[in-house]
Amino acid sequence: AQSVTQPDIHITVSEGASLELRCNYSYGATPYLFWYVQSPGQGLQLLLKYFSGDTLVQGIKGFEAEFKRSQSSFNLRKPSVHWSDAAEYFCAVGPSGGSYIPTFGRGTSLIVHP
């Protein structure tokens, strides 16, 4: 069975500082990996995804993530955080056995201090 761990429930950074959100997964084959962002009161928006190829993936809003097979990780990074980045971030891995249902992590809440 596939699983996703986001070890940090909350992360607090200062505006302008760099950011790294951790995601570790467990999956038997080459995974599909996703990062979604959920702003307060909003739905989930896809930031970026990895299916194959280049292990460094660029996304929207200046985010990037790196797939590291040896570490079973897909950490999300941003070099300089803006106050508007404050949101909930979800890592997901999928699909599973043809059901096409990704497994989501518990989310990391990003707090940005001015």
Next chain:
Amino acid sequence: DTAVSQTPKYLVTQMGNDKSIKCEQNLGHDTMYWYKQDSKKFLKIMFSYNNKELIINETVPNRFSPKSPDKAHLNLHINSLELGDSAVYFCASSLPGTGEDTQYFGPGTRLTVL
């Protein structure tokens, strides 16, 4: 040109009532989903429909009944609402099997049962 839309955005109702949430997607996807997000932001898959047929039905009370009149719509009907049904419900859609198994989410419906 909203991709995945849900109505209503907010729903406040009394225990015991029956209510419906509607979902529509204009992405040409053939698979649609309902998720429940609890107060701790955990996303749990409830149902998945592919081409109007139920393919995933997780452990959900039978008070919840999805209906898919066509590929573009997946409605959720809830009978005899209970306090524990209070949550945010997200609809999503995807086109699995094409190498683009990305789920696109609606804005969510916040259900409050009093």
